[in-house]
Amino acid sequence: MRAIKLSCVLAPLLLLWACxxxxxxxxxxxxxxxxxxxxxxxxASAEYDLQHDLTQNAQLFxxxxxxxxxxxNFDAARQELKSAEGADRDLAELVxxxxxxxxxxAEQLLxxxxxxxEAALNDAQKVESETADWLRFAHDPGPEIExxxxxxxxxxxxxxxxxxxxxxxxxxxxPAKKDTLAxxxxxxxxxxxxxxxxxxxxxxxxxxASAGKLTGPEIAALFxxxxxxxxxxxxxxFKADELRDxxxxxxxxxxxxxxDLDVSRDGRDREYRERIKTxxxxxxxxxxxxxxxxxxxxxxxxxxPAFRTVENDLGMTLAHKDAGLFDSEAQTxxxxxxxxxxxxxxxxxxxxxxxxxxxGNTFWTFLPQYLLLRELLWNHDYRPVVTEDYRGYRAAQxxxxxxxGQTTPASAPKYGTSGTFTQQRYAxxxxxxxxxxxxxxxxxxxxHSPSAFSSSHNGQRAAPESNGAGKRFGAGAGxxxxxRFGRSPGAGHRFGGRRR
Numbered sequence: 001m002r003a004i005k006l007s008c009v010l011a012p013l014l015l016l017w018a019c020x021x022x023x024x025x026x027x028x029x030x031x032x033x034x035x036x037x038x039x040x041x042x043x044a045s046a047e048y049d050l051q052h053d054l055t056q057n058a059q060l061f062x063x064x065x066x067x068x069x070x071x072x073n074f075d076a077a078r079q080e081l082k083s084a085e086g087a088d089r090d091l092a093e094l095v096x097x098x099x100x101x102x103x104x105x106a107e108q109l110l111x112x113x114x115x116x117x118e119a120a121l122n123d124a125q126k127v128e129s130e131t132a133d134w135l136r137f138a139h140d141p142g143p144e145i146e147x148x149x150x151x152x153x154x155x156x157x158x159x160x161x162x163x164x165x166x167x168x169x170x171x172x173x174x175p176a177k178k179d180t181l182a183x184x185x186x187x188x189x190x191x192x193x194x195x196x197x198x199x200x201x202x203x204x205x206x207x208x209a210s211a212g213k214l215t216g217p218e219i220a221a222l223f224x225x226x227x228x229x230x231x232x233x234x235x236x237x238f239k240a241d242e243l244r245d246x247x248x249x250x251x252x253x254x255x256x257x258x259x260d261l262d263v264s265r266d267g268r269d270r271e272y273r274e275r276i277k278t279x280x281x282x283x284x285x286x287x288x289x290x291x292x293x294x295x296x297x298x299x300x301x302x303x304x305p306a307f308r309t310v311e312n313d314l315g316m317t318l319a320h321k322d323a324g325l326f327d328s329e330a331q332t333x334x335x336x337x338x339x340x341x342x343x344x345x346x347x348x349x350x351x352x353x354x355x356x357x358x359x360g361n362t363f364w365t366f367l368p369q370y371l372l373l374r375e376l377l378w379n380h381d382y383r384p385v386v387t388e389d390y391r392g393y394r395a396a397q398x399x400x401x402x403x404x405g406q407t408t409p410a411s412a413p414k415y416g417t418s419g420t421f422t423q424q425r426y427a428x429x430x431x432x433x434x435x436x437x438x439x440x441x442x443x444x445x446x447x448h449s450p451s452a453f454s455s456s457h458n459g460q461r462a463a464p465e466s467n468g469a470g471k472r473f474g475a476g477a478g479x480x481x482x483x484r485f486g487r488s489p490g491a492g493h494r495f496g497g498r499r500r
Contacts, residue, residue, distance in 0.1 A: 020098035029091050036088050039117050046128050053131050060138055064216040070127045077123035084116035137219055141209040151229045155195040158236050170247040173286040174324050184243050191236050198225045246326055253323040254280045257337050258313050260429040272307035273299045279376045283323050289351045293373045315422040334402045336415040338377035339393045362387045379425040
């Protein structure tokens, strides 16, 4: 009977516990609580060491701002740690209550506590490391000054002659870019000159270091020059490579054509992909217009929003760059593939071809040396571009819109996903094979099954708007980080442990 009564008491408690916070979350909260307690101990030890160092070396830090700055940084780190402690107390209360509907709040608080704890320790470690660097420099400045000299010599000895020759040729071939290229090359030369000035400005401090009379303000000056030289050593290499690459970009025209779309499932998730054909025409000799054309294709995984952005643009050029421009100057409004190479009617012709008048019609003709380019752009199904199409393209381009070849808002588009030309040129694509055109109001393949990713409303796929705004294509890049002053590779000390 007693066992029965006991089970009657425990059953509701066990049910309540089962309906509370997940056990894995409670374990994570307990683990983070232990980490926070350890961090508090580390912080207290590091703070004691800082105050001891400032007191014992008061003369060294006199007439400098570093001691006050370190103290302020430590105070800020302490506030972060206190905020983490507050989050820890709130988590303890949620664990005590153990309510299932507190799970989201608990997860948010746990993330907050972890980030605050890590930020506090990182900020405190930076102060401790800088203090150690100062003391190490004060006791033995020779190796650090030698390191600075090596960096200065690296900058001074960087050979800009090959790059200067490349820039000079590019300026001759592309006069419109002469000022830009010259300015960027001059900035690299200034980097070398500035490094010399900075190094010369430390002469007195370096002399005092040799004589064992180095002061706090001189250490501060050497620290700053060291950081500047290190940054400039990385910058001169990076910017020289960048300028060399920019010169090369001027000799290429390229197009990124969307040739297929695909959505597949990976468990519960969907993977969105675009197949991009990149067509590059490299100019081997500018005066004679000698060129080489190549192409490559690749599937690119994208986010669903990015996929939806170009879903109406199958067969279109998502981005185009002319020769004589940098890659950053590419046109990023989707347009019918190949139209960017056609000359205005008033001009009549260009290096790629000319307008032909025959039988009462006017259409564009590519020169023989650009037939491969034409076939790659039109996916081996070239249809001569007539003046009416080109005028529509130029009008849309002037407004920053994509041109889909519609003569009226209600007429069938020629280009883009719902375009009549596109459905024929890309009949073997995954998009078509999966039924991507079935729901189009202009579909010419009614036998295809519906696409798993067709945009639809009441079962009807929306045709691309003739006045739709263009989209951005591409991404950007990073820069290298510098070295820490006074640190030999692999050296360091345990945070919160007493330095000896």
